[in-house]
Amino acid sequence: MRLAGQLHATTVIGCIADGCAAIACDGQVSTDTIILKGKARKIRRLYHGRVLAGFAGGAADGLHLFERFESQLEAHQGRLQRASVELAKEWRSDKVLRRLEAQLIALDKEHAFLLSGLGDVLEPDDGIVAIGSGAPYAVAACRALARHAGEMSVTEKVRAALRVAAEICVYTNSEIQVEEL
Numbered sequence: 001m002r003l004a005g006q007l008h009a010t011t012v013i014g015c016i017a018d019g020c021a022a023i024a025c026d027g028q029v030s031t032d033t034i035i036l037k038g039k040a041r042k043i044r045r046l047y048h049g050r051v052l053a054g055f056a057g058g059a060a061d062g063l064h065l066f067e068r069f070e071s072q073l074e075a076h077q078g079r080l081q082r083a084s085v086e087l088a089k090e091w092r093s094d095k096v097l098r099r100l101e102a103q104l105i106a107l108d109k110e111h112a113f114l115l116s117g118l119g120d121v122l123e124p125d126d127g128i129v130a131i132g133s134g135a136p137y138a139v140a141a142c143r144a145l146a147r148h149a150g151e152m153s154v155t156e157k158v159r160a161a162l163r164v165a166a167e168i169c170v171y172t173n174s175e176i177q178v179e180e181l
Contacts, residue, residue: 010042011134011165011172012054014107015142016127017154020181021107023052024158026134026166027175029059039175047073050108051080052179056132057102065104068097069115080106084113084121092119103131109181134169138162155180 014023027039043054044066051073055062068090072083084106091097097117104115112129114122122129128146130138142161145152152160159178166174 010040010056011130011132011138011162011169012042012056012105013128013130013135013138013142013158013161013165014052014054014105014112015129015146015154015158015161016107016109016112017146017157019109020154021052021109021112022153022155022158022178022180023054023105023107024162024176024178025054026162026172027177028171028173030171035173038173041177043177043179045179046070046106047078050078050181051106052108052181053104053106054131055102055104056135058100061100061102062104064097065091065100065102069104069106078108080108080111080113081123084115088115088119088121091115091117105129105131107181132172134162134165134172137168137172138165141165 012025023043025042029037029040072087076082106113112127114129128142138161141164145157162176166172
């Protein structure tokens with residue numbers, strides 16, 4: 001079994017709408033064609049439960065990013081936008097952080113961001129953000145639900161969007177975990 005191959009760690013999707021926020025992830029961790037784990041946890045509540053975050057990529061790298069992001073949130077009194085920009089700057093300039101192979105999404109009830117080691121701090125216009133191998137499928141499904149399933153809560157939308165991604169992406173399973181604000 002070769003473990004040094006390309007990691008296809010997950011699909012994580014977040015959505016904000018109507019003063020609510022939700023994030024969902026699947027549980028699959030795989031390398032090459034081997035599923036290593038089916039119920040991994042890749043989402044967290046941060047800053048006194050007021051920020052949701054999730055990672056895709058290497059587990060140790062993602063957990064390290066959670067810690068660094070939590071520090072930035074503490075330093076900036078939970079201001080998500082400021083903490084996101086500062087983490088991206090640190091991530092791009094720090095020799096250790098630059099080597100991390102992961103992406104992060106973070107959201108509160110007002111903002112949703114995608115953060116990367118390239119210095120990206122992207123805030124989508126529609127409040128829907130996703131990372132990982134099934135991200136395009138999950139975003140497309142969530143956008144369709146946001147436009148045509150008005151009665152669904154934001155939590156139901158991210159859960160349903162992740163189910164669609166799991167039906168299409170071989171690196172995404174249906175062991176769905178959700179957190180909401």
